[in-house]
Structure formats: C-alpha cells, structure tokens
Amino acid sequence: MSPVIQVRGLRYRYPDGTQALDGVDFHLDAGECVALFGANGSGKTTFVLHLNGLLDGEGSVEVCGMPVTKDTFVKVRAKVGIVFQDSDEQLFMPTVLEDVAFGPVNLGLSPQKAAERACAALEKVGAAGAIHKAPYHLSSGEKRRVALAGVLVMNPDVLVLDEPTTSLDPPGQRDLVKLLRGLPQAKLLVTHDVEFARALATRAVFFERGRVAGEGTVNEIVQRFSWSRALDE
Ligand SMILES: Nc1ncnc2c1ncn2[C@@H]1O[C@H](COP(=O)(O)OP(=O)(O)OP(=O)(O)O)[C@@H](O)[C@H]1O
Numbered sequence: 001m002s003p004v005i006q007v008r009g010l011r012y013r014y015p016d017g018t019q020a021l022d023g024v025d026f027h028l029d030a031g032e033c034v035a036l037f038g039a040n041g042s043g044k045t046t047f048v049l050h051l052n053g054l055l056d057g058e059g060s061v062e063v064c065g066m067p068v069t070k071d072t073f074v075k076v077r078a079k080v081g082i083v084f085q086d087s088d089e090q091l092f093m094p095t096v097l098e099d100v101a102f103g104p105v106n107l108g109l110s111p112q113k114a115a116e117r118a119c120a121a122l123e124k125v126g127a128a129g130a131i132h133k134a135p136y137h138l139s140s141g142e143k144r145r146v147a148l149a150g151v152l153v154m155n156p157d158v159l160v161l162d163e164p165t166t167s168l169d170p171p172g173q174r175d176l177v178k179l180l181r182g183l184p185q186a187k188l189l190v191t192h193d194v195e196f197a198r199a200l201a202t203r204a205v206f207f208e209r210g211r212v213a214g215e216g217t218v219n220e221i222v223q224r225f226s227w228s229r230a231l232d233e
C-alpha cells in the first residue's frame, strides 16, 4: 500500500536565514495516526505547511502519489485538510456559518447544501451554538472547534492537526479524541500533549532542529526523549 504522505529529504530555510527543516524523511500510511513531537522551534509547523504547498522547500513531498507543486495545489488541498496552529489564520469570513460553508460553496454546492453540511460539521465539533457569530468574537477554544469544522466539512483523505488540543477545555479534549477515533482518515497530530497522543496515535515521530531524531510508539518516544511534563520529578 502506498503512503498517503511521503516526504523525502525536505529542507527549508526562511528568508531571514533560519534553517527550519534540515532533511526530513517521513511517511504516513492510509488510516494511520501519527503523533509529531518536538521542542518549540524544532520545525513541526514549518513541516506541516509543506504538506499542502503553503511552503515550498527543497526535497520532495507527495500526497496520495501526487507531487506537491504549483500545478497540483488545488488537488492536494482537497486531499489534505490542515487545522493550523493559529486559528486566526484560518477563519476569515464574517460569520462562522459562512466560514465553514466557504469550502463547500467553492466546490460548487448550492448555498443551501453548503450551509447544511457546515451545520453538520459544526454540530460534530460542538460549536453549533456559535453559528451566527463573527469568528473574531469567539473564544480561542471555540475558534479551534470552528477551524476543525472547516476542515472536516471538506472530508479530506488526510487530516493534519497542528496543536489541536490547545485552548480546548478537558471535556472538549475528550470529545476531540472520540471524534477523531471515529474518523477513518489518516491523521498527523502535531502535539505537546502526550495523553492526547497516547489516546490516538500508533506511531510517534520526534523532531529535533528540523530533523527526525527518532521514531517509535508514543511510549518509546516519550521515554527516549524524556518527553514528560511531570513537575515533581
Ligand atoms: N516566518 C518565519 N521567519 C523566520 N523564521 C521562522 C518563521 N517561522 C518560523 N521560523 C523559525 O523556524 C523554526 C521552526 O519554527 P516552527 O514554527 O516550525 O516550530 P514548531 O516546532 O512548530 O514550534 P512550536 O512547538 O513552538 O509550535 C524556529 O526557529 C522559528 O523561529
């Protein structure tokens, strides 16, 4: 079975000279759920931004067998749904409903059908109450939920979630785990939340200075890199 994401030798340097990725090899198989750990600044978000062509580094990125290039952007973005670390970069329409319906409308659905799909997605993430609000009036946890709805509504083949539990209250985190467990898509979860990763991921990858420094089960990686937040040790 060919992977849904295959990355080889990916390097990226920001215009100010920061070498954020320094030769990343990575794959994600269909239906697999992988946690991506690593210190602040180790390149996780930079990596994620390459998976649908928002950044364009050296090396190769393939999604469902398609190389990610300027020519394949549109197709790639239909396959990979990314929930960004910063929800403010994701939400831009005047109301939550319009925001979540934006993708389906762009696919050519009628406003009515698009709104129905958007409502269902908002219901799934527990944000139906915010439907007529302006996204910039939402709390940060509400924004995270709406951003996730905007991705789920497109039913992509691959879900990439960058710090999805940030700002979610504990019941919200539990609901997210349940929701994600019920979704058949391959998932890449960028997270500092070990419990969240344990609940979902069958494999973990650890980034260090823009490289994959280790790979294994979540427990193996947590142990090997002392990746615990216990404060009393
Ligand atoms: N636009 C930018 N211009 C210059 N440097 C950047 C830019 N964005 C990120 N960087 C740098 O690239 C490196 C990787 O950043 P990145 O955001 O990918 O890290 P991260 O692993 O996602 O961290 P975190 O856990 O804090 O989210 C960091 O050194 C960061 O300072």
Ligand SMILES: [Mg+2]
Pocket (backbone or CB within 6 Å): 044, 045, 046, 085, 162
């Ligand atoms: Mg990040």
